[in-house]
Amino acid sequence: MITQKNGVEIFTDNVLDADLSKVSDCFEAGYEKYKNLDYPNVASLSLDQVKLEDEFFKIYNTIQEKFELKNSELELEKLWLVKSTSETSDPDKLPYIPHIDYNRFFKVMVYVDEVSQKDGPFHAAPSRPDDFETFRLKLPKNYKDYQGNKVESIAIEKYKAFFGPAGSVLLFDTNCPHFAGNLIDGGERRVLRFDFQKSDWTRKKGISGFISKVFS
Numbered sequence: 001m002i003t004q005k006n007g008v009e010i011f012t013d014n015v016l017d018a019d020l021s022k023v024s025d026c027f028e029a030g031y032e033k034y035k036n037l038d039y040p041n042v043a044s045l046s047l048d049q050v051k052l053e054d055e056f057f058k059i060y061n062t063i064q065e066k067f068e069l070k071n072s073e074l075e076l077e078k079l080w081l082v083k084s085t086s087e088t089s090d091p092d093k094l095p096y097i098p099h100i101d102y103n104r105f106f107k108v109m110v111y112v113d114e115v116s117q118k119d120g121p122f123h124a125a126p127s128r129p130d131d132f133e134t135f136r137l138k139l140p141k142n143y144k145d146y147q148g149n150k151v152e153s154i155a156i157e158k159y160k161a162f163f164g165p166a167g168s169v170l171l172f173d174t175n176c177p178h179f180a181g182n183l184i185d186g187g188e189r190r191v192l193r194f195d196f197q198k199s200d201w202t203r204k205k206g207i208s209g210f211i212s213k214v215f216s
Contacts, residue, residue, distance in 0.1 A: 006126035007176030008160075014167030016062045016110065019055075024166075026055040027112050027190055031081045043081040050079050056192070063108050063194060067171065074106055074196040083190050084120060086183040096182055098125070098151045098159065100132050101174035102139050104201040111168040112190035119189045120181030122170060123159040125151075129175035136175060137203060151177040 014020070030053060034043040050056045056079060064070045115121050136149075143149050154177055161181065162170055172178065183189065 005128055007129040008124040008126055008162075008170070008172040008178070010162045010164055010168060010170045012164040012168045014165075015066060015169050016059060016167065018059060018062075018110070018167055020112075020166050022055055023059070023110070023192070024112055024190075026053065027081055027192065030056065031083060034081070036080075041083050041085075045079040045081075047076045047078075050076070059110065059192065060194065063169075067108070069196065073198045073200075075198075077105065077195045077197045080193040080195065081190075082193055083188070084180070084183060085188050086185050095180045097147065098123075098154065098156070098177050098179045099147070099149045100136055100151060100177055102136070102143060102149060103174075104133075104136060104197070105174045106196040106198075107170075107172055107174060108194040108196070109170040109172075110192040110194075111164050111166055111170070112192065113188065114165045115163055115168070115189055116187075117161075117163070117181075118184045118187040120183035120187055121161040121163050121189075122178065123161050123181055124172055124176050124178040125154045125158045126160065127154070127176050129173040132175045132177070 030045070031043045034045050034049065036042040036044040045053070045056065050060055060076065060079070109122070113119070132151075139148050159177075159179070164170070
Protein backbone atom coordinates (compact mmCIF):
# COMPACT_ATOMS: atom_id res chain seq x y z
CA MET A 1 0.00 0.00 0.00
CA ILE A 2 1.03 3.61 -0.54
CA THR A 3 0.41 6.01 2.30
CA GLN A 4 1.54 9.41 3.48
CA LYS A 5 4.25 7.53 5.39
CA ASN A 6 6.35 6.08 2.57
CA GLY A 7 5.20 7.79 -0.64
CA VAL A 8 6.05 4.93 -3.04
CA GLU A 9 4.89 1.41 -3.85
CA ILE A 10 5.11 -1.07 -6.71
CA PHE A 11 2.84 -3.87 -7.87
CA THR A 12 4.64 -6.47 -9.99
CA ASP A 13 1.80 -8.86 -10.89
CA ASN A 14 0.14 -7.06 -13.83
CA VAL A 15 -2.38 -5.66 -11.37
CA LEU A 16 -4.17 -3.83 -14.22
CA ASP A 17 -4.74 -7.10 -16.10
CA ALA A 18 -3.44 -5.44 -19.26
CA ASP A 19 -2.90 -7.09 -22.65
CA LEU A 20 0.84 -6.42 -22.68
CA SER A 21 1.29 -7.06 -26.40
CA LYS A 22 -1.44 -4.56 -27.20
CA VAL A 23 -0.01 -2.05 -24.74
CA SER A 24 3.37 -2.30 -26.48
CA ASP A 25 1.84 -1.74 -29.91
CA CYS A 26 -0.23 1.21 -28.70
CA PHE A 27 2.80 2.72 -26.99
CA GLU A 28 4.74 2.74 -30.26
CA ALA A 29 1.83 4.18 -32.25
CA GLY A 30 1.19 6.84 -29.63
CA TYR A 31 4.87 7.65 -29.30
CA GLU A 32 4.97 8.66 -32.96
CA LYS A 33 1.58 10.36 -32.99
CA TYR A 34 1.96 12.53 -29.90
CA LYS A 35 5.66 13.45 -29.89
CA ASN A 36 6.55 16.20 -27.45
CA LEU A 37 8.76 18.75 -29.21
CA ASP A 38 10.32 19.87 -25.92
CA TYR A 39 11.56 16.42 -24.89
CA PRO A 40 13.27 14.10 -27.39
CA ASN A 41 12.19 10.84 -25.72
CA VAL A 42 8.63 11.73 -24.72
CA ALA A 43 5.16 11.75 -26.25
CA SER A 44 2.45 13.56 -24.29
CA LEU A 45 -1.33 13.35 -24.20
CA SER A 46 -3.94 15.47 -22.46
CA LEU A 47 -6.95 13.82 -20.84
CA ASP A 48 -9.03 14.64 -23.93
CA GLN A 49 -6.45 12.90 -26.11
CA VAL A 50 -6.33 9.90 -23.77
CA LYS A 51 -10.08 9.54 -24.24
CA LEU A 52 -9.54 9.19 -27.99
CA GLU A 53 -7.13 6.26 -27.59
CA ASP A 54 -9.05 3.16 -26.54
CA GLU A 55 -6.19 1.24 -24.91
CA PHE A 56 -4.84 4.23 -22.97
CA PHE A 57 -8.35 5.19 -21.86
CA LYS A 58 -9.00 1.62 -20.71
CA ILE A 59 -5.78 1.65 -18.63
CA TYR A 60 -6.67 5.07 -17.22
CA ASN A 61 -10.10 3.85 -16.14
CA THR A 62 -8.63 0.70 -14.60
CA ILE A 63 -6.16 2.80 -12.63
CA GLN A 64 -9.05 4.96 -11.42
CA GLU A 65 -10.95 1.91 -10.20
CA LYS A 66 -8.08 -0.20 -8.87
CA PHE A 67 -6.54 2.57 -6.80
CA GLU A 68 -9.80 4.32 -5.86
CA LEU A 69 -9.00 7.62 -7.55
CA LYS A 70 -12.47 8.40 -8.90
CA ASN A 71 -13.69 9.96 -5.68
CA SER A 72 -10.37 11.47 -4.69
CA GLU A 73 -9.19 15.02 -5.33
CA LEU A 74 -6.62 13.76 -7.84
CA GLU A 75 -7.20 14.65 -11.49
CA LEU A 76 -5.19 13.56 -14.52
CA GLU A 77 -2.94 16.34 -15.78
CA LYS A 78 -1.27 14.39 -18.58
CA LEU A 79 -0.08 11.04 -19.85
CA TRP A 80 3.53 10.75 -20.94
CA LEU A 81 4.89 7.92 -23.04
CA VAL A 82 8.57 7.81 -22.10
CA LYS A 83 11.22 5.85 -23.97
CA SER A 84 14.68 5.95 -22.39
CA THR A 85 17.90 4.42 -23.75
CA SER A 86 21.56 4.55 -22.78
CA GLU A 87 22.00 7.32 -25.37
CA THR A 88 19.49 9.60 -23.64
CA SER A 89 20.71 9.20 -20.04
CA ASP A 90 23.28 11.36 -18.25
CA PRO A 91 24.06 10.28 -14.66
CA ASP A 92 25.40 13.74 -13.76
CA LYS A 93 22.18 15.61 -14.52
CA LEU A 94 18.53 15.64 -13.56
CA PRO A 95 16.56 13.39 -13.44
CA TYR A 96 19.45 10.98 -12.79
CA ILE A 97 20.40 12.52 -9.43
CA PRO A 98 18.28 12.42 -6.23
CA HIS A 99 15.63 15.13 -6.31
CA ILE A 100 11.99 16.06 -5.84
CA ASP A 101 9.90 17.71 -8.53
CA TYR A 102 9.14 21.43 -8.76
CA ASN A 103 5.50 20.62 -9.50
CA ARG A 104 3.98 17.98 -7.26
CA PHE A 105 2.19 15.02 -8.82
CA PHE A 106 0.92 11.60 -7.88
CA LYS A 107 2.39 9.49 -10.69
CA VAL A 108 1.30 6.07 -11.86
CA MET A 109 3.91 4.40 -14.04
CA VAL A 110 3.07 1.31 -16.06
CA TYR A 111 6.08 -0.70 -17.24
CA VAL A 112 5.63 -1.57 -20.91
CA ASP A 113 8.68 -3.88 -20.76
CA GLU A 114 10.57 -5.65 -18.02
CA VAL A 115 12.81 -3.23 -16.14
CA SER A 116 16.07 -4.83 -14.99
CA GLN A 117 19.35 -3.33 -13.81
CA LYS A 118 20.54 -2.54 -17.34
CA ASP A 119 17.31 -0.66 -18.05
CA GLY A 120 17.92 1.95 -15.35
CA PRO A 121 15.19 1.21 -12.81
CA PHE A 122 13.45 4.03 -10.98
CA HIS A 123 14.91 4.67 -7.52
CA ALA A 124 13.18 6.25 -4.52
CA ALA A 125 13.82 6.70 -0.82
CA PRO A 126 10.56 5.83 0.97
CA SER A 127 9.68 9.01 2.82
CA ARG A 128 6.77 10.99 4.17
CA PRO A 129 6.00 13.27 1.18
CA ASP A 130 4.79 16.25 3.17
CA ASP A 131 8.16 16.49 4.90
CA PHE A 132 9.49 17.93 1.63
CA GLU A 133 6.61 20.28 0.80
CA THR A 134 8.16 23.42 2.32
CA PHE A 135 11.41 22.69 0.47
CA ARG A 136 9.48 22.30 -2.79
CA LEU A 137 7.48 25.50 -2.40
CA LYS A 138 10.65 27.50 -1.75
CA LEU A 139 12.21 26.45 -5.07
CA PRO A 140 12.60 29.43 -7.43
CA LYS A 141 11.68 29.23 -11.10
CA ASN A 142 15.35 29.02 -12.08
CA TYR A 143 16.00 25.98 -9.88
CA LYS A 144 17.24 23.98 -12.87
CA ASP A 145 20.15 26.38 -13.34
CA TYR A 146 21.80 25.12 -10.17
CA GLN A 147 19.95 21.84 -9.48
CA GLY A 148 18.09 23.49 -6.64
CA ASN A 149 15.71 20.56 -6.22
CA LYS A 150 18.53 18.11 -5.54
CA VAL A 151 18.06 16.18 -2.28
CA GLU A 152 21.26 15.88 -0.27
CA SER A 153 19.83 14.94 3.12
CA ILE A 154 19.34 11.24 2.35
CA ALA A 155 22.22 8.80 1.90
CA ILE A 156 22.27 7.09 -1.48
CA GLU A 157 22.06 3.64 0.13
CA LYS A 158 18.58 4.57 1.43
CA TYR A 159 17.24 4.58 -2.13
CA LYS A 160 15.50 1.46 -3.39
CA ALA A 161 15.58 0.30 -7.03
CA PHE A 162 12.14 -0.66 -8.34
CA PHE A 163 12.66 -3.53 -10.76
CA GLY A 164 9.71 -5.33 -12.30
CA PRO A 165 8.34 -7.32 -15.22
CA ALA A 166 6.21 -5.83 -17.98
CA GLY A 167 2.86 -4.83 -16.56
CA SER A 168 4.27 -3.69 -13.23
CA VAL A 169 2.69 -0.53 -11.82
CA LEU A 170 4.65 1.96 -9.73
CA LEU A 171 2.83 4.57 -7.64
CA PHE A 172 4.62 7.51 -6.10
CA ASP A 173 4.27 11.05 -4.84
CA THR A 174 6.93 13.25 -6.45
CA ASN A 175 7.69 14.77 -3.05
CA CYS A 176 9.27 11.41 -2.28
CA PRO A 177 13.01 11.79 -3.14
CA HIS A 178 13.74 9.85 -6.30
CA PHE A 179 15.88 9.58 -9.41
CA ALA A 180 15.90 7.79 -12.75
CA GLY A 181 18.36 4.92 -13.02
CA ASN A 182 21.19 5.20 -15.52
CA LEU A 183 20.78 2.87 -18.50
CA ILE A 184 23.72 0.81 -19.72
CA ASP A 185 24.46 -0.30 -23.29
CA GLY A 186 21.52 -2.19 -24.73
CA GLY A 187 19.11 -1.08 -22.03
CA GLU A 188 15.72 0.41 -22.81
CA ARG A 189 12.91 1.60 -20.60
CA ARG A 190 9.39 2.24 -21.91
CA VAL A 191 6.74 3.41 -19.48
CA LEU A 192 3.28 4.93 -19.53
CA ARG A 193 3.32 7.70 -16.94
CA PHE A 194 -0.03 9.04 -15.74
CA ASP A 195 0.45 12.31 -13.83
CA PHE A 196 -2.33 13.18 -11.37
CA GLN A 197 -2.48 16.45 -9.48
CA LYS A 198 -4.49 18.02 -6.66
CA SER A 199 -5.61 21.63 -6.86
CA ASP A 200 -4.05 22.52 -3.51
CA TRP A 201 -0.63 21.32 -4.69
CA THR A 202 -0.30 24.33 -6.98
CA ARG A 203 2.04 27.03 -5.81
CA LYS A 204 -0.75 29.61 -5.63
CA LYS A 205 -2.45 27.59 -2.91
CA GLY A 206 0.57 27.31 -0.62
CA ILE A 207 1.54 24.30 1.40
CA SER A 208 -0.66 21.29 0.80
CA GLY A 209 -2.01 18.62 3.01
CA PHE A 210 -1.26 14.96 3.00
CA ILE A 211 -2.39 12.34 0.57
CA SER A 212 -4.66 10.99 3.25
CA LYS A 213 -6.20 8.11 1.34
CA VAL A 214 -4.52 4.75 1.43
CA PHE A 215 -4.33 3.06 -1.95
CA SER A 216 -4.73 -0.68 -2.05
